[in-house]
Amino acid sequence: MHFTAEDLFNVTFAAEPLPLVETAMALVAAQRTDEQAVFGRWRLRVGRELPGAVRPLLDLLRPDGQNPQFVEPFAPDLEEGLAAVREAGARLTPEQLRTAAARAPGGPGWLRALWGGDRDAWELLDGAIRSAYEAVVVPQWPRIRQSFRADVAWRTRLLAAHGIKACLAGTHPAARWSGTVLEFDRPPAYEVLLGGRGLTLMPSPFWTGRPLLAEGPDGPDGAYLLIYPALTPLPLVETGAGGGALDALLGRTRAALLQALVGQRTTSELARDLDISLPSVSEHTRTLRAAGLITTRRDGKAVLHAATGLGVDLLRSGG
Template sequence: MLRVHFTAEDLLNVTFASEPLPLVELAMALIAWQRTDEQAVFGRWRGRVGRELPVRTRPLLDLLRPDGDNPQFVEPYSRTLEEGLAAVRDAAPGLDPGALPRIAARVPGSPSWVRALWGRDRQAWAQLDGAIRCAYEAVVAPHWPRIRQSFQADVAWRTRVLAAHGIKACLASTHPLAGWSGTAFEVAVAPAYEARLGGRGLVLTPSPFWTGRPLLAEGPEGPDGPAVLMYPALTPLPMVEQARARGALDALLGRTRAAVLQLLVEQRTTTELARDLDISLPSVSEHTRTLRAAGLITTERDGKAVLHCATGLGVDLLHQTG
């Protein structure tokens, strides 16, 4: 379980990141590609990335494993690719020798390249630079407008939740198993990790690639500055439509998911939604799962039927964006 303890000062100092960051999103994309969850959403995207990802990116994949527990120096909080690459190079003298055995043990095959990296071998660092550039151009750069769209839509939505229902509801909406125990934010998903913010505050950062539980990390100002909580964006990248949205709700949720929510002003079954929207049952299930995780709909069983209906929060959203 993830457990993050807030003080009163922390609860008053929760903010949103201002924009997505290129190398952070690159790391999340490569991690998402290696994961096996959320197949209904990411399955086809993973297949396409697997076909398009150049061999030169292999060194970066050695460092970025699917669980997200990775060396932070390869995902710096930099606003451009070039700034990020400079930050990666500047990290060489400060690499923690104690982390090397853990990283080396996770590398498929021989860890000699990683050991050379920790030994500040010039060729190894040039290899890493090339791998990052190559991966960025293949996986992130062509989709940057959609990445920003997903990021901005999520921040807009959770800002509404924060204003209407408070910080606890806002944070609880970041994962289906998230909740609160007193002033401790909890997500009931392994592995166990506990942290105390101690008045530093927290920056919330949605990622359209991340599919696991929220990740807590040290922020760009180090241990004395706000921590960063990265969580799955409301609309993951494969579901961000490339066509221009027709309205505020489409921009926030995506056209199909917005249509699902609009239909659920009245209770409907999964089968009825699939029929009315002319989409597959698995697609309906994926849309309703995400809407439910955001607190916009409820779902209950009635015999063999699965019934969905908009919550008060979902109806409020429809009124505000109509």
Template sequence: MLRVHFTAEDLFNVTFASEPMPLVELCMALVAAQRTDEQAVFGRWRSLVARELPGRALPLFDLLRPDGDNPEFVEPCSRSLEEGLADIRGSAPLLTPDMFHRAAARAPGSASWLRALWDLDREAWDQLDSALRVSYEVLVAPHWARIRQSFQADVAWRTRLLAAHGIKACLASTHPAADWSGTAFEVGRPPDYEVHLGGRGLILMPSPFWTGRPLLAGHPSGAHLLLYPALTPLPLSVPGPAAGALDALLGRTRAAVLQSLVQQRTTSELARDLGISLPSASEHTRTLRAAGLITTERDGKAVLHSTTALGVDLLHSGG
């Protein structure tokens, strides 16, 4: 379970990151490529990655594992690729034996390359630099406009949610298993991680690649960074100018699902009316429900979905 303890000062010191960070998004993309969840959304994208990612990038899979609980030095909070790569190089003397043993225990293959990294072998660090560069050119650079669009749309929506319903509703919307226990924010999913913010505050960062429970990391400012799945994952983001505000926020299909659920519908009816598969319809309703935009109830064997008041409000504000 993730458990984050807030002081009164922390509750007033929750902010959003100003922009996505290239190395963070790259690492999340490499993690997403190895995961097996949300296949309706990410399945085709993962198949493309498997075909297009060069062999030079493969050592990164020994360092970055599917649960996202990875060494922080390889995903610095830097504003550009070059700045981030320099920060990674600069972190080399700070790597500890404990960090190595943890990374080696999680690696799917031999730990010899990781050992060379921790031993500050120049060839190993050059290999890391090359792997990150080639991965960035395939996974992030061609899609940066869509990554920014997903990021900005999520921040815009959650800022509105924060203003209308408060910080607890805003954070609870980041994951279906998220809830509050007093002044502790909890997400009932592994791995176990507990932190006391201690007045240092929290920075929220949506990622269009990440699909798991929110992740916690340090930030150069001294605050903690909470990385969570963006409302619109990358495969659903609009590749060009969006047709409307809701398309930019949710993606065209998910916006159509929300609009359709002004009238109560089953998952099968949604799939039929919108011309999408049942798994895709289920995935869209799950995400909209987690965001508080629709509600789901059972009527015998039927599962019925309909928009909430918040969903209707979003439809009105988005035209």
């Protein structure tokens, strides 16, 4: 992504998570195979509980996240979102159909009917989106908002303390700056000139891949939208009242782990001191390291972790 000075001045955060965007991200996450330590059990549960009515939607929403945007409108509620999906029908192109049909695991028949304006096909899509939203998103909406708001609060602080480049580079471990160009070393390869339109940041507790760039809610004249993995993915969001702001952001276990790393610790020492498994320590330290809160280095057979200055600063501000 090529930034101009105007773009860097116009980086903002979305006000709230959007129901149908999170519905789409949840269905995508359910089909992915990465981050199994975090999402594995959640995927198994969703696979068992997902209503059959949702299945046609999986022809459109594939695991790589490069999906037709009309099924994930930037609408504040379900009904407005479904209306936006139906309105988009008149603007679907043959090229979009070819792309969707080539990616769909099922046959292209119902997709052709959908693009052709067939009433039954559109009712099938409407029911699939509604069923997915009610089954996967509605029960988790408080936790989705908690993850979203905690990430925005964290990145706002990161922005204030270390600037916009650190804030944007922290959206993914593969992100790096080359002058005023932000690069993500992950496929597919493409290039975007923001051209003064700016960028809106939207963390998703379901998305696990590299950040996704899309046309924002204001279309070609508005800011681009960057959807990226929230610091705390949904399966790690604590239920019920947390012990403080830091617990709400990181979860109690990771907050305790970060606190322990004010002094240098090995992976084994962390597992012993926090009474958690070695794989769990590795997963939590990976997330904290990706957020720039800890560093990790190898010393012989031992793996040593320690809080960064940013991590200590966060601990201090969180009490």
